[in-house]
Amino acid sequence: MTGTAGIRSVTEHCVIAPRKGCAPERPDLPMCGHGLGAAVGAKMVSMQSSPAIVSVTPPLLKQCLEFDHVAVGGSAERQEELSSAGQDGRMRVATLDGVAVGFSIVAPWFFDVPFLALLYVAPNMRGRHIGSRLLEEFEQAHPSKVFTSTNLSNAPMQGLLRRRQWSPCGMLHGLDEGDPEVFFVHLI
Numbered sequence: 771m772t773g774t775a776g777i778r779s780v781t782e783h784c785v786i787a788p789r790k791g792c793a794p795e796r797p798d799l800p801m802c803g804h805g806l807g808a809a810v811g812a813k814m815v816s817m818q819s820s821p822a823i824v825s826v827t828p829p830l831l832k833q834c835l836e837f838d839h840v841a842v843g844g845s846a847e848r849q850e851e852l853s854s855a856g857q858d859g860r861m862r863v864a865t866l867d868g869v870a871v872g873f874s875i876v877a878p879w880f881f882d883v884p885f886l887a888l889l890y891v892a893p894n895m896r897g898r899h900i901g902s903r904l905l906e907e908f909e910q911a912h913p914s915k916v917f918t919s920t921n922l923s924n925a926p927m928q929g930l931l932r933r934r935q936w937s938p939c940g941m942l943h944g945l946d947e948g949d950p951e952v953f954f955v956h957l958i
Contacts, residue, residue, distance in 0.1 A: 832871045834870050
C-alpha cells in the first residue's frame with residue numbers, strides 16, 4: 771500500500787486481479803482502475819469520495835486532454851473543442867482529490883435549449899458514478915428541458931441516461947456510418 775489510505779500501488783493491485791491493460795511489472799504506468807484507487811496520468815486518486823464538479827482550469831484542461839482518447843489520438847479539432855469550451859465557460863470537470871477524472875461540455879447551438887454535447891470519463895475511472903455525477907450537475911445547472919445524444923452503439927451512455935430518467939426522443943442517421951445518433955430529452 772502507498773502512504774495514502776485506500777490507494778493501492780499498481781504492482782500490489784494488479785497482482786491480485788490482473789486484467790487486460792494492467793501492468794504489474796510497470797509501476798510507472800497507470801492502474802487499470804478496477805480496484806480501490808486508480809491513476810489518472812501520473813497522479814493517484816482516492817476512490818473514497820464522490821467526485822467534485824468544478825469549472826475547468828488550465829491544469830485540469832491539460833489533464834482532460836491527456837485522457838480523452840480522441841484528443842490523445844492527435845485530433846486537433848477535439849483539442850480545440852475542449853480548449854474553446856474551457857475558455858467559454860461551457861466545460862465542467864469531475865475531480866477526485868484535485869485530479870481530473872471526467873468532463874462535460876454544453877453546446878451553445880441547439881435551438882436555444884441546453885444540450886449536453888459531450889460527457890467523457892477517463893477510461894480507467896468508468897463504472898464509478900462519475901458520469902452520473904456530471905450528468906446530475908448538468909441537470910441541476912439547467913432547470914428546464916435539456917437534451918443530449920449518443921450513438922446507438924453506446925449502450926453504457928444510454929443506460930446512464932435511462933437510469934437518470936432521460937427519454938429517447940429521436941434518431942438521426944448519417945452522422946456516423948452505420949451507427950445512428952439517438953437523442954434524449956430530460957424534462958425537469
